[in-house]
Amino acid sequence: MKKALIVAPSWIGDTIMAQPLFARLVERHPGLQIDALAPRWVAPVLRRMDEIADLVDSPFGHGQLSLKARWRLARELAARDYDAVWVLPNSLKSALVPFLAGIPQRIGFTGESRYGLINVRHTLDKAALPLMLERFMQLAETPGAALQRPLAHPRLRSTGADQARTLGELGIERPARVVAFCPGAEYGPAKRWPAAHFAELARTLAGRGYAVWLFGSPKDHAVAEEIATLAPGCCRNLCGTTTLDQAVDLLALSDFVVCNDSGLMHVAAAVDRPIVALYGSSSPGFTPPLSDRADILSLKLDCSPCFKRDCPLGHLDCLNRLYPAQVAAACEKWIPA
Numbered sequence: 001m002k003k004a005l006i007v008a009p010s011w012i013g014d015t016i017m018a019q020p021l022f023a024r025l026v027e028r029h030p031g032l033q034i035d036a037l038a039p040r041w042v043a044p045v046l047r048r049m050d051e052i053a054d055l056v057d058s059p060f061g062h063g064q065l066s067l068k069a070r071w072r073l074a075r076e077l078a079a080r081d082y083d084a085v086w087v088l089p090n091s092l093k094s095a096l097v098p099f100l101a102g103i104p105q106r107i108g109f110t111g112e113s114r115y116g117l118i119n120v121r122h123t124l125d126k127a128a129l130p131l132m133l134e135r136f137m138q139l140a141e142t143p144g145a146a147l148q149r150p151l152a153h154p155r156l157r158s159t160g161a162d163q164a165r166t167l168g169e170l171g172i173e174r175p176a177r178v179v180a181f182c183p184g185a186e187y188g189p190a191k192r193w194p195a196a197h198f199a200e201l202a203r204t205l206a207g208r209g210y211a212v213w214l215f216g217s218p219k220d221h222a223v224a225e226e227i228a229t230l231a232p233g234c235c236r237n238l239c240g241t242t243t244l245d246q247a248v249d250l251l252a253l254s255d256f257v258v259c260n261d262s263g264l265m266h267v268a269a270a271v272d273r274p275i276v277a278l279y280g281s282s283s284p285g286f287t288p289p290l291s292d293r294a295d296i297l298s299l300k301l302d303c304s305p306c307f308k309r310d311c312p313l314g315h316l317d318c319l320n321r322l323y324p325a326q327v328a329a330a331c332e333k334w335i336p337a
Contacts, residue, residue: 001029005056005077005085005103007094008038008046011186012244012263013287014132015042016270018088019154021136022051025086028140035080037073037097044244045267048156056080060093074100086139087118107139132287153290156270158252166249170242175211179331180251180268182259183227184220184239188309190281191261193319193327195223199230200324201258201331206234208335213238213254215247215264256334258327265289274334276327280319281306295330297322 006022009015015038026032035054036046046052056077060066070093078101085098090111098106099117107120115121122143129135129147133154138147167174183198185191202212212231214224218240228235242250247264251257252271259265259275261282268275269291277289279298283305288296298304304318311318 001083003033005082006036007087008036013266016154016266017133018136020152024140026051070097077101154270158249158271163249166246177210179210180213180254180257182215182264184216185260185262193278195226197324198227202231202234204328276330
């Protein structure tokens with residue numbers, strides 16, 4: 001096998017958790033060129049993976065079918081002459097373009113009745129493979145074979161030159177001590193620690209000599225402004241002002257990171273930053289930060305994890321009752337004496 005394609009997930013965190021699969025494929029197939037078909041919003045993290053040679057833009061939004069556009073994309077992929085494709089999402093739509101492109105080996109889980117579209121089919125045993133990382137890594141094996149362990153943690157590249165360039169582009173000097181907060185979560189409010197709690201933690205850490213950088217998308221700018229207003233003089237709101245590439249480098253420069261269960265949590269883990277990860281409606285049993293330097297805080301209430309975007313009971317106790325003092329105590333592990 002000389003040339004392979006990856007159909008990447010549509011979420012930043014999921015894409016990062018697939019990186020160890022790419023490393024294993026290169027290890028097992030020396031000289032293999034791996035390209036990735038990916039939506040443009042996850043492309044920056046793929047560019048930070050040493051195993052990915054080229055990117056092909058996937059122009060489709062969540063749930064969008066667009067048969068004519070998929071046929072055109074299939075013709076483009078056919079011209080690239082791939083030997084195999086790993087289809088990471090489990091949807092029927094994600095397997096359609098590789099099938100239309102005539103890529104000989106189309107590898108993935110059977111998923112949404114994808115018989116024929118996927119011709120090297122794995123059957124998912126959720127109990128045996130509880131972690132998303134494990135499910136991706138299983139696709140490197142022959143169907144039915146046991147998953148080879150141990151499993152590596154995801155890694156993204158952020159060199160000193162990358163970081164210096166990003167600081168220069170943004171006109172930022174790194175403070176002597178800096179902590180990153182990631183207060184957003186694309187999935188929904190039930191994964192977001194309250195702004196008032198983030199602000200109280202920011203005031204506490206500012207008293208210990210830390211500047212606080214706030215990271216997120218343009219959608220997170222308003223909540224970050226609320227945090228900055230409640231913690232005057234403590235925070236720099238970078239939500240929506242950096243590219244994802246730049247966020248990778250700035251997170252890599254941080255002393256430690258406090259974050260919700262979000263894509264940026266997985267970025268921070270993949271650049272090997274110490275993490276305090278806050279879980280509400282979701283479960284660290286499926287998509288934890290894959291790092292030896294991550295502390296996971298979850299109250300494990302009877303009603304959680306519910307996996308809902310909004311609290312179905314209306315109180316969001318899983319996060320409201322996770323108090324700033326508890327999080328500050330977890331941060332102490334990463335603060336020099």
